[in-house]
Amino acid sequence: MSKRQHISAVVNGDPVDFLTDPGATLLDALRDDLGLTGSKEGCGSGDCGACSVILDGRLVCSCLVLAVEAEGRRVETIEGMADGSKLHPLQQKFLEHAALQCGFCTPGLLVAAKALLDVNPDPTESEARYWLAGNLCRCTGYDKVIRAVMDAAAELRQVRV
Amino acid sequence: MSHVEFIAPTKPEQAAAALLAGGAHARPLSGGTDLLVQLRSGRLPPGLIVDLKRIPEAIGIRQEGGGFVIGAATPGAALSEHRALGLAWPGVVEAANLIGSTQVQGRASMAGNLCNASPAADSVPALVAARATCVIVGPGGRRTAPVGSIAIGPGRTSLAPGEFVLEIHLPPRPARSGDAYLRLIPRTEMDIAVVGAGVNLTLDGDGVVTEAHVALGAVAPTVLLVADAGAALIGTKADEAALAALDAAARAACNPISDKRGTIEYRTKIAGVLARRAATIAYGRAEKRA
């Protein structure tokens, strides 16, 4: 067994420290070492997006990042999305539009959708669909997911002006 | 993934030395979107991972000598954000951006795509058509090689022990040049190319093609630069007859396999179709780029 390494990072704005096997993924570290089980593992190979997090401002699959790579980096997960007990507009719109059924894909979709709206506040439906193509949802057929994202984008634009 | 060792050097020479010392199971890590999948599935034995992302030269896009230098570990998302690069090499950027999802784009690099040596790698036909080169660092120092010389077979590269790609160089761009890359996948996203085609061409003032390079992916063990296909365009205005000749030349060059993603027959036909369509797009772009 390789020696565990000590990693310091910032997760959802808070400094964290953990020990990790060099072969472990960031998803493993989040879920098993930091107790942040909101990021899900649907495939472990980058294909489903359920593990989506934002790493230093970029949307990534945490199952395709080594935990040791997080040294000194900023990680944002679903657990950091709401402002305390106030839901992010995307979370609120997902609820209002019934954009989740089983909810397993939902954390990843929300994180990915937030990353989209951070760079493109006014996406077209097609842009939203392509941006989210790495987030598989088997329950909803995406219809309500896309509606929720578009509606949240509209609301966020309102807030901005 | 037990028994993995990890280091993240900040100097290219340190990385080369570590890779050499690490032996057969030492691997450079760029975005990890191939490497981690392969380690996890057991296709690759665990060993030393040398992360290149903390080497300054391996990250970012720089304009140099009229061309572009792209750090080996630069993720696809950074390519799409670079305006000048997108204007000069839209085909290369669109090829790199076709790799995987938004999430994969946050990590995946062109050098990783190249050194993974999959015949279906999306950015490679575009880079080959662009006549891109790469700077390779190894225990013996630095050397430059054409992108097309890196992969020598599925999963195999010409890199010597300890060597890795530090930078990819795109040459200076003459006026009235354009490139394009198209691929065929069954879905609209998240698929490995059944066939890919990159076309890069330059026109004279009358719109006649003076230089053309056509590269095909997933139709042979490595990406093919099809000289006959390029020649079919030169001296023409990419008219119907030229495109038909291009289509035929592309098909003639194919040497694909039948597998879960496509048959020999289908891949061959589609190589012609995509080469034709990519040429039309590249031609349109070249006309617009004064």
Added chain:
Amino acid sequence: MSDVLERPAAAPLDDGQLKVVGTRPVRPDGAEKVTGKAMYGADLALPGQLVGKIKRSPHPHARIVSIDTRRARALPGVKAVVTAADFPDLASEEYEAGESASNLRDLSLNVMARDKALYDGHAVAAVAATSSAIADEALELITVEYEVLPHVTDVEASMASDAPVLHAHLFTQGLAEKPSAPSNIAKRNEIKRGDLEAGFAEADVVVEGRYTTAAVHQGYIEPHACVASFGADGQCQVWSSSQGQFMIRTYCAKILALESSDIRVTPAEIGGGFGGKTTVYLEPVALALSRQCGHPVKMVMTRDEVFRATGPTSGAVVEVKLGAKSDGTLIAADVVLKYQAGAFPGSPVGAGSMTALACYDIPNFSIVGYDVVTNTPKVAAYRAPGAPISAFGVESAVDDMALKLGMDPIALREKNAVRDGVKASYGPTYRNIGYVETLEAIKTHPHYAAPLGPNQGRGVAVGFWFNVGGESTAAVNLNEDGTAVVISGNPDIGGSRASMAMMAAEVLGLPVEKVRPIVADTASIGFSMLTGGSRTTFATGMAVTQAAQKVVEDLKRRAAMLMDVAVDEVEFVNGAAVCRDPAKASLTVAELAAKAAQTGGPIGAQVSLNAQGAGPGFGVHVCDVEVDPETGHVTVLRYTAAQDVGKAIHPSYVEGQVQGGVAQGVGWALNEEYIFDRSGRMENPGFLDYRVPVASDLPMIDAVLVEVANPRHPFGAKGVGEVPIVPPLAAVANAVRGAIGRRLTDLPLSPPKIRAAIDAG
């Protein structure tokens, strides 16, 4: 799946009076799920838990000569190793649970192979260790000696007389004479009516086709996961994500020869199932490991394991011959269905047969089905099990018939549509069905008349599903402040907590936010069949409604006591007990709850029932596609799905069911398939090459809800979750036919096949 028992029930509440049912409140478990707090199967961590992993056969068919686990056991950190020797060798016994019967011996052998590995991925041993890495290493140290046998994965190849036989004890059932030799055909079933030959003799037009579908997986995004803990006193706990905690309990008890009272199963949130989580894979193994070492054991499948060893549904061959009069009257139908069952008998060919012609009133027909074992993972239920496959064949043939007759495809279906009073092809007589209304909804939908561009085509197809009722328990407890808790025993797979709370709130006259639903463990609520068969809103909803009604009766009694009047003087209106005598002040639920101690103590009721009369559902879909004639790539441009839902309790979640079913059906039609290499190994056990639809593959999906009330449900509900996956296979194929002018009969309709069809001219 019987829809025979007729029981008059109270007429559904008049729509005009409904305050909660039919609205779209935010689901009660929503906030947990959008913040990442909800606990799914893999999210639980118990103190001292070990990691359990399974060693799987790399061979599709092999005799297990020996298994040597000594080196694995000796590895430091390894706490338990099990093989089939650690499970009782069960006798063959059919056991009815949920949507399909299972043979307990087969179930147990699927969980852990004993003498033979029957598919690539079949479990042969398992370990529990202190870390994932150690568990992996231990698996490597287990040596299994196999005698590799010839294998067969294709359904028709498996039916051939020279095919390698999977089970020496398997003799085809349903034949006139008991066969003399074992075969891979487990069963032949037949449904007949009228005189087939005479029917075809009368026909003016005949169409015929042979259609094939590939095995496809349910594709839930959450891999199977559980934690199991075996106590020193023999009492066990299991936490797992499944479609039924009681199903898990029963199967674990049977497979491990335990008593149900010794197993407590707590349902975790479930990340999708679609039928695929109506059986056990990990739980008995985790319990066996835990029993051996005394530690809790957590097991989580990888995606590769999910594909190789769970699900899928059958690959199949469907042969259809239809005869019609020149006016469009269908007069004869001959359907032959051959369904892959996987390693053990039990394909959904029975349901495929029963549904094949369920939308049509045809006087002469024969439907013959074959259940065929193959060296592929044992099939599991998948949304309307069996029905999409037979519908693909029948609806393709009906489309060809419409073309041949020069009739509009909806008009042809309308002309032959089943209606109330018609005897269904599978037996019972239809009542309160909304099929014709659903056809009408599509016929008059703007989509149906919208113009098409070049290389575009439009396809129509219809589909049917029985919907089931069955056994459910629910309790409604009033809290001291007049709020309420609804307790049920059905995992919430797609918003059922919301509909349970809504139905209770409606009856109690409370705002829905004052009613909190929970899904209880097996020790905290009475038995409930699993969430499957589109039964939960219907059957469990019925139990919830009746429990709430009991509470209301009790509230009236208590109010009468407090008002000092006779019970029949009191009515329950809008959440308050109101006395006929206007001089008496009304008492709200909150007021009555506050006085519970004075009127007899806590207020609550529990109802257990076996619900009958789930109304069958019908769907009519129309799909537009565009085909790239050079590449054969298909783009779905527009999709409209109308369905008779009885009454939509929460319309958003009903629409969601329809949209999700359509998406799965489109994937089945276009891109999804199990691909086996020549050695019988699955070549695409991952989401990159097993291509479920992604967001950019689909347009918005217009769900049109047709409400023809089911009088046997208190609010008129019918099951809705399964019907929507039945029509899309043929709707897409019919649209492709429209676009390219040729019929494709083999799913998936991948680009190479389409281009080849175009080239064939």
